[in-house]
Amino acid sequence: xxxxxxxxxxxxxxxxxxxxxxxxxxxxxxxxxxxxxxxxxxxxxxxxxxxxxxxxxxxxxxxxxxxxxxxxxxxxxxxxxxxxxxxxxxxxxxxxxxxxxxxxxxxxxxxxxxxxxxxxxxxx
Numbered sequence: 001x002x003x004x005x006x007x008x009x010x011x012x013x014x015x016x017x018x019x020x021x022x023x024x025x026x027x028x029x030x031x032x033x034x035x036x037x038x039x040x041x042x043x044x045x046x047x048x049x050x051x052x053x054x055x056x057x058x059x060x061x062x063x064x065x066x067x068x069x070x071x072x073x074x075x076x077x078x079x080x081x082x083x084x085x086x087x088x089x090x091x092x093x094x095x096x097x098x099x100x101x102x103x104x105x106x107x108x109x110x111x112x113x114x115x116x117x118x119x120x121x122x123x124x
Contacts, residue, residue: 010022010023010024012045015044015118015121016053016055016118016121016123017052017053017055017097017121017123018050018051018052018053019044019045019046019050019052020044020045020046020047021042021043021044021045021110022042022043023040023041023042023116024041024042024043024109025039025040025041038113038114038115039111039112039113039114039115040111040112040113040115040116041109041110041111042109042110042112042116043067043107043108043109043110044064044107044108044109044110045105045106045107045108046069046071046098046099046100046105046106046108047100047105047106048100048102048103048104048105049100050099050100050106051097051098051099051100052097052098052099053097053123053124054074054095054096054097054123054124055095055096055097055121055122055123055124056092056093056094056095056096056121056122056124057090057092057093057112057116057120057121057122058092058093058120058122059092059114059117059120060092060112060113060114060115060116060117060120061089061090061091061092061112061113062089062090062096062110062111062112063087063088063089063090063109063110063111064082064087064088064090064098064108064109064110065086065087065108065109065110065111066082066083066084066085066086066087066106066107066108067084067107067108067109068084068104068105068106068107069083069084069100069102069104069105069106069107070082070083070084070100070101070102070106071083071098071099071100071101071102071106072098072099072101073088073096073097073098074095074096074097074098074099075088075090075094075095075096076094076095076096081101082098095124
């Protein structure tokens, strides 16, 4: 069984927090074809000057890995700079958002376990 998705075939959409997301692997569309059940991997893009809305996930632990650009990460009461190559762990129920402070698009790989779900996202 091939566990591969084609990037060009994946449709981007806007999530509840305002970022543009492309689900690279997710149980919803990929469980039967690829056997994905416990996690999801997405690419998020935040435009120059953009910021996601403060939110939290009650069940999912998230990992953000910055692949392009730089920004300011809010994680609970802490705000800190992030840049290409940085990885951030976001524990369940932790309020968070990210702002693009660079002059290029901010691109993030987001891994969620359990997999991302809109109904697990609470806007704050």
